[in-house]
Amino acid sequence: xxxxxxxxxxxxxxxxxxxxxxxxxxxxxxxxxxxxxxxxxxxxxxxxxxxxxxxxxxxxxxxxxxxxxxxxxxxxxxxxxxxxxxxxxxxxxxxxxxxxxxxxxxxxxxxxxxxxxxxxxxxxxxxxxxxxxxxxxxxxxxxxxxxxxxxxxxxxxxxxxxxxxxxxxxxxxxxxxxxxxxxxxxxxxxxxxxxxxxxxxxxxxxxxxxxxxxxxxxxxxxxxxxxxxxxxxxxxxxxxxxxxxxxxxxxxxxxxxxxxxxxxxxxxxxxxxxxxxxxxxxxxxxxxxxxxxxxxxx
Numbered sequence: 001x002x003x004x005x006x007x008x009x010x011x012x013x014x015x016x017x018x019x020x021x022x023x024x025x026x027x028x029x030x031x032x033x034x035x036x037x038x039x040x041x042x043x044x045x046x047x048x049x050x051x052x053x054x055x056x057x058x059x060x061x062x063x064x065x066x067x068x069x070x071x072x073x074x075x076x077x078x079x080x081x082x083x084x085x086x087x088x089x090x091x092x093x094x095x096x097x098x099x100x101x102x103x104x105x106x107x108x109x110x111x112x113x114x115x116x117x118x119x120x121x122x123x124x125x126x127x128x129x130x131x132x133x134x135x136x137x138x139x140x141x142x143x144x145x146x147x148x149x150x151x152x153x154x155x156x157x158x159x160x161x162x163x164x165x166x167x168x169x170x171x172x173x174x175x176x177x178x179x180x181x182x183x184x185x186x187x188x189x190x191x192x193x194x195x196x197x198x199x200x201x202x203x204x205x206x207x208x209x210x211x212x213x214x215x216x217x218x219x220x221x222x223x224x225x226x227x228x229x230x231x232x233x234x235x236x237x238x239x240x241x242x243x244x245x246x247x248x249x250x251x252x253x254x255x256x257x258x259x260x261x262x263x264x265x266x267x268x269x270x271x272x273x274x275x276x277x278x279x280x281x282x283x284x285x286x287x288x289x290x291x292x293x294x295x296x297x298x
Contacts, residue, residue, distance in 0.1 A: 006076035146195035
């Protein structure tokens with residue numbers, strides 16, 4: 001249905017799997033560095049460090065597929081989205097209505113989206129800049145880093161930008177690309193592009209992709225989500241459906257009370273349980289039991 005869509009893994013869940021499966025320090029941080037690298041050379045530099053620490057972890061990441069969890073090998077554009085936090089936020093928002101009947105659940109979702117659209121519509125209308133506030137924060141961060149970069153003009157919109165280490169980067173403001181590939185992948189000016197834009201006295205927000213402008217933000221929430229009719233009163237049936245008898249599905253209710261909390265993923269802890277000291281038996285000093293249930297001989 002969507003031939004150009006790409007299947008990407010959530011970096012946070014991948015890190016939790018690694019913490020659970022491989023008991024080595026700093027592995028999760030090293031995987032994050034490798035996953036967020038823009039250039040293939042930078043990725044392999046971080047990945048070789050992972051191989052030196054734990055070869056089994058490196059094999060696990062190879063089997064997972066570099067194209068699924070890294071920026072540098074992704075066949076599409078991940079932009080700046082490396083986790084599935086959007087889906088997790090939606091799950092948390094629907095926790096209250098999870099036990100509702102299906103019609104009431106759908107109306108709850110409609111009402112929630114109606115409020116969200118209205119709030120984001122007001123936020124976009126109150127935005128005074130050309131780009132969205134989050135992109136403005138990222139540009140400001142890149143601007144603070146770009147102040148120490150050395151810029152040389154080459155030709156037209158082409159510039160050579162050198163960092164504090166002296167490594168050169170090629171920036172083309174007309175094509176909106178940089179050899180660090182951050183500008184290419186995020187579609188937001190990197191620190192090198194910001195330095196080149198300041199050197200050539202160009203507007204930095206004009207280099208941002210149209211996807212991150214205030215107009216696109218407002219257009220995404222311009223449509224209204226209206227209330228439904230009285231769903232408690234069924235509409236008049238058509239003549240062709242008058243004789244139709246719709247029986248309930250032949251299902252069996254599972255035993256126990258329906259769960260409202262989601263199942264925690266591997267390596268995820270319930271709030272307040274991480275770091276809690278394990279219980280110890282005051283009779284034998286062992287764990288996983290107490291004095292009343294202790295069966296160890298003294």
